[in-house]
Structure formats: structure tokens, C-alpha cells
Amino acid sequence: MFAWLFVSPAERRLLGGPRFGGPTPWVIAIMSFSIMLIAASGLALASTAALVSRSIESRYALEVPGGANNLDTLVRTVRSTPGVTAVEAVPESEMRKTLERWLGPAAQSAELPVPALIDFDAAPGVNLSALQQRAQSIATGARISAHRASVGPLLHSLRLLQWVAFGLVVLLSIAASAAVVLAARGALDTHRFTIDVMHGIGATDLQVTHLFQRKILIDALVGSLAGAVAAALVLLLLASGAALAGELTGGATLGLVDLLVLAALPFALTLLATWVARTAVLRALRKAL
Amino acid sequence: MARRAHGAPLDQAPGDEVVAVAEFDSVGLRYGTGAEVLRDLDFRLRSGSFYFLTGPSGAGKTSLLKLLYLAQRPTRGRIKLFGEELSEAPREALPPFRRRIGVVFQDFRLVRHLSAFDNVALPLRVAGASDEEVEGPVREMLAWVGLADRASARPPTLSGGEQQRVAIARAVINRPELLVADEPTGNVDADMANRLMGLFTAMNRLGTTVVVATHDVGLITATPGAQLIRLENGTLVDPTGTLRNPPHPPRGAG
Numbered sequence: 348m349f350a351w352l353f354v355s356p357a358e359r360r361l362l363g364g365p366r367f368g369g370p371t372p373w374v375i376a377i378m379s380f381s382i383m384l385i386a387a388s389g390l391a392l393a394s395t396a397a398l399v400s401r402s403i404e405s406r407y408a409l410e411v412p413g414g415a416n417n418l419d420t421l422v423r424t425v426r427s428t429p430g431v432t433a434v435e436a437v438p439e440s441e442m443r444k445t446l447e448r449w450l451g452p453a454a455q456s457a458e459l460p461v462p463a464l465i466d467f468d469a470a471p472g473v474n475l476s477a478l479q480q481r482a483q484s485i486a487t488g489a490r491i492s493a494h495r496a497s498v499g500p501l502l503h504s505l506r507l508l509q510w511v512a513f514g515l516v517v518l519l520s521i522a523a524s525a526a527v528v529l530a531a532r533g534a535l536d537t538h539r540f541t542i543d544v545m546h547g548i549g550a551t552d553l554q555v556t557h558l559f560q561r562k563i564l565i566d567a568l569v570g571s572l573a574g575a576v577a578a579a580l581v582l583l584l585l586a587s588g589a590a591l592a593g594e595l596t597g598g599a600t601l602g603l604v605d606l607l608v609l610a611a612l613p614f615a616l617t618l619l620a621t622w623v624a625r626t627a628v629l630r631a632l633r634k635a636l
Numbered sequence: 637m638a639r640r641a642h643g644a645p646l647d648q649a650p651g652d653e654v655v656a657v658a659e660f661d662s663v664g665l666r667y668g669t670g671a672e673v674l675r676d677l678d679f680r681l682r683s684g685s686f687y688f689l690t691g692p693s694g695a696g697k698t699s700l701l702k703l704l705y706l707a708q709r710p711t712r713g714r715i716k717l718f719g720e721e722l723s724e725a726p727r728e729a730l731p732p733f734r735r736r737i738g739v740v741f742q743d744f745r746l747v748r749h750l751s752a753f754d755n756v757a758l759p760l761r762v763a764g765a766s767d768e769e770v771e772g773p774v775r776e777m778l779a780w781v782g783l784a785d786r787a788s789a790r791p792p793t794l795s796g797g798e799q800q801r802v803a804i805a806r807a808v809i810n811r812p813e814l815l816v817a818d819e820p821t822g823n824v825d826a827d828m829a830n831r832l833m834g835l836f837t838a839m840n841r842l843g844t845t846v847v848v849a850t851h852d853v854g855l856i857t858a859t860p861g862a863q864l865i866r867l868e869n870g871t872l873v874d875p876t877g878t879l880r881n882p883p884h885p886p887r888g889a890g
Binding site for chain 1: 702705706707708709727728731732733734735736737739747748749750754757758759761762763765767770806
């Protein structure tokens with residue numbers, strides 16, 4: 348099946364020309380570099396979305412808009428509800444600090460009504476309506492909201508971006524394939540005479556195709572790996588130097604599966620390029636007798 | 637089966653089985669929408685015979701050779717090679733038949749970036765021979781055509797005559813059953829022409845059917861037992877399709 352990969356030096360000489368000559372390895376390297384970066388971004392977005400989704404899936408907030416004097420009572424009420432865990436009252440100072448981002452020093456004003464906020468996790472099946480009613484009997488206006496309702500649009504955007512990244516990977520792969528088809532046709536034109544001679548002495552289409560297939564496989568592999576290495580260096584720089592990025596993604600990183608996917612990409616691109624080249628060469632050869 | 641004497645007409649002996657390498661039946665050929673360059677060709681090439689193909693320029697000799705070495709399909713009629721009808725055979729079926737045919741092209745058709753050695757070795761490699769299997773026969777063949785010391789030279793550095801000898805060596809290296817040559821001695825001196833014809837004759841004695849297109853009457857008369865196919869305006873001159881012996885006796889023949 349893979350015998351064509353191990354052709355003799357004499358067979359390699361048939362196509363002549365310098366090894367890694369021509370634009371194909373460069374084009375593939377640029378495509379591989381772009382695909383790796385976009386794929387890494389897409390996977391990081393997916394990881395972030397999953398992380399955020401997991402962290403807010405069962406997270407709720409009990410909010411009293413005008414603040415609550417009896418916050419401890421409210422906390423005890425929430426904590427005593429079966430199925431409710433990780434109850435945590437957000438300190439007023441932290442609330443003011445958060446508000447300061449939008450209001451500036453005015454956020455520290457005693458006249459500013461700061462809502463009271465209690466975060467908690469609720470297992471599926473907890474009667475949140477009943478809990479809200481109990482809270483309202485303690486603090487008027489208390490209401491429970493799901494974190495996922497407020498973070499939903501962000502998650503939606505993250506997932507959309509993830510699909511955009513996937514689409515870009517597909518588009519770049521198609522572009523790389525098109526470049527390979529052009530390269531294969533160019534190589535066929537360049538070696539038309541040799542091919543005619545080989546056909547004339549009884550070479551089959553597969554024998555001719557194997558020569559091109561192997562050459563393009565090597566070009567594509569070299570280009571893909573070069574692009575992947577360059578992309579990996581960029582990703583390492585980003586990962587090590589961009590603290591802001593970490594903050595923005597909430598500490599999301601690429602997992603082992605993500606890294607394996609990224610590592611497989613250059614080889615997938617190489618296989619795609621080889622298959623496309625093989626198909627293009629075989630189709631072109633079929634036009635001759 | 638006992639071989640017939642060279643030069644015997646194909647259909648001479650009624651009842652005697654004739655083994656034909658090539659059979660043309662009402663064959664016509666046109667390129668694109670142009671006029672037919674070959675018309676109503678009906679003949680058979682007997683296995684183990686030696687043929688000269690002659691005729692004026694433009695008579696269709698090269699087109700006929702192209703049909704013989706499967707570089708062209710007829711636009712009408714049927715062609716059988718080695719007993720198989722190949723006029724409409726799928727192209728995938730053709731390579732095994734091409735490997736049984738050696739071709740010497742008028743323009744040599746050597747691969748410029750390959751050495752003389754690699755050019756001669758090409759048919760063997762296409763047939764699946766390993767580098768070890770190729771080495772001996774190719775060296776021997778290059779020595780035979782007087783190019784032993786030019787094995788690593790590339791065609792652009794060879795003279796016309798040397799290129800022609802490489803082309804001939806490539807055509808005969810795998811002992812083809814049918815050898816087709818288009819003006820094979822056009823670029824070599826008389827001595828080398830005699831040696832090359834000697835090679836063709838030797839191969840013919842070993843059973844190879846040889847078809848040589850040439851204008852060289854001296855070559856024809858110097859080859860005893862060879863038959864003549866004469867083309868004019870795309871048709872065989874003899875309307876019955878019978879292939880005749882050379883018009884002149886071979887020089888020096890007793």
C-alpha cells in the first residue's frame with residue numbers, strides 16, 4: 348500500500364529538479380501556520396466556553412436590589428435549602444469595587460444603594476420558586492436569577508467564534524488543496540515529455556502518479572511541519588507572555604486532546620494535499636491515451 | 637511451432653497457421669476533423685518477420701507506426717496486437733502491450749535530465765526490475781552500442797548519433813516482441829548503421845518482429861529476407877494488401 352513511498356533513487360531522478368523546489372512547500376507552510384493558529388484559537392474558545400458553561404451551569408444568584416440588613420438570615424435560609432451548596436454572600440466592598448469600574452469614585456458613596464448578592468449552587472430539582480418566596484418573606488424584592496441567563500450571550504458568541512474558526516480551518520484547507528492542484532498541474536506540464544515517454548514504454552497511470560504523489564507528499568510534509576513549528580512557537584509566546592489573555596479566557600488552556608488535535612493537523616494537511624494531488628494527476632493522465 | 641523462413645508472405649501457405657503480431661482490418665486514421673491520413677489498411681505482420689516501411693514524406697509512415705506502438709487509436713477499423721483486439725480497449729489495458737513493444741523514435745525522445753544509463757534502464761524499471769537487475773543488462777547494452785564510457789552522460793551532452801544509439805538501446809533492452817523504428821539510422825555513420833541493423837537482425841532471429849520506417853534503399857537491400865510495406869497517400873500501394881519482398885536482391889547475397 349505504501350510501497351510508492353520507498354522508490355529507488357533512480358525513480359526519484361525521473362522527475363529531476365531540486366528537492367523541495369518550487370513554491371509548494373512555502374504555500375503549504377503558510378497555510379499550515381494559519382490553520383494551526385486558527386485551530387488553536389478555536390480550540391481555546393471551545394475550552395473557554397466549556398469551562399464557563401461548566402462553572403455556571405448550576406450557579407444562581409439571590410439578589411436584593413436595595414440591599415439587605417438581614418443578609419445573615421438570608422444566607423442561612425438559602426443554605427438550609429436541600430440541594431443547595433456553595434452558598435457565598437458577596438461582600439458589599441466587593442460589590443462597590445465592581446461598580447467602581449462603571450461609576451468611578453461615586454461607587455463608594457454611602458448614598459448609593461448597593462444590592463445584596465448571595466451566590467449559590469443548586470442541584471437539579473431544587474424548588475427555586477419556593478426558595479425565592481422564602482427569601483422575599485425576609486427581604487422584599489429578593490429574586491433568584493441563573494448565571495447562565497446572564498452569561499448566555501457570551502457563551503453564544505464564544506461558540507459562534509469557535510464555528511467561525513472551524514470554518515476558517517476548512518476554507519484554508521480548501522485553499523491549500525487548490526494550491527496543491529495547481530502545483531500538481533504545473534508539475535505535470537513541466538514533466539509532460541517524461542510522462543509521455545514513460546507511457547510510451549508501458550508505464551501505468553499509477554506508476555506515473557506515484558512519482559508525483561511522493562514528491563508532493565514530501566513537499567507538503569515539509570511545508571506542513573515547518574508551518575506547524577512556527578505556529579507552535581507563536582502559541583508558546585502567546586501562552587507565556589500574555590497574562591491578559593489568560594485573564595480574559597478565565598484561565599482556559601488547551602487540554603491534551605486539543606494538543607493532540609493540533610499535532611495531527613500538519614499530518615492531516617499533508618494527507619489531504621497528497622490525496623488531492625493524486626486525484627488531480629490521475630484525472631489529468633486519463634486525458635491521454 | 638516451427639518458424640517460417642524470413643520474407644515469406646503472410647498468407648502464402650493455405651491451411652498453415654499464421655501467427656500475426658499485428659492485424660489491421662480496414663483501418664483508417666484522421667487527426668481531429670481533418671482528412672484521413674491513413675485509409676483502408678488491411679494487412680498482417682507475421683510474428684518473427686522483418687519489415688521495412690517506406691514511402692514518400694507525408695505518406696503516413698509515422699502515423700502507421702503510432703498505431704503500431706499504441707500511441708494512437710484508429711478512427712475506424714480494427715487493430716489486433718499480439719492476438720488482442722485493442723482498437724477500443726480501455727486505456728488501462730494498454731500498458732502491458734506497450735511493454736512488449738520497443739520503439740525507436742525519429743527524434744529519439746530521450747529524457748534530457750536522465751543519464752544515458754537511466755534512459756536505457758527506463759523500460760526495465762517500468763517493468764518492475766530492481767536496480768541490481770538493471771545494472772548488468774544496461775551496461776552490456778551500452779557497450780554493444782559503443783557507449784560504455786558515456787553511461788553517465790546526459791542526452792544534451794551526447795552527439796546526434798550517440799543519442800540515437802541510446803534510443804535504440806532503450807528500445808531493445810527488454811527484448812520486445814515487436815520493435816518499431818522510425819528512421820533509426822538517420823544520424824549515424826555507415827559503420828554504426830550496419831552495426832545497428834545487425835542488432836535488429838539479431839533480435840529478429842531471436843523472434844522479435846521488426847518494423848523499420850526508412851528512406852534508405854541501401855538499408856533495405858542489405859537486409860536479407862525483409863519484406864516491404866510501401867505507403868502512398870495513406871494507403872498501401874498494393875491494393876490486395878500483400879506484403880512484397882524487397883524489389884532488389886540483398887547486396888552480397890549468394
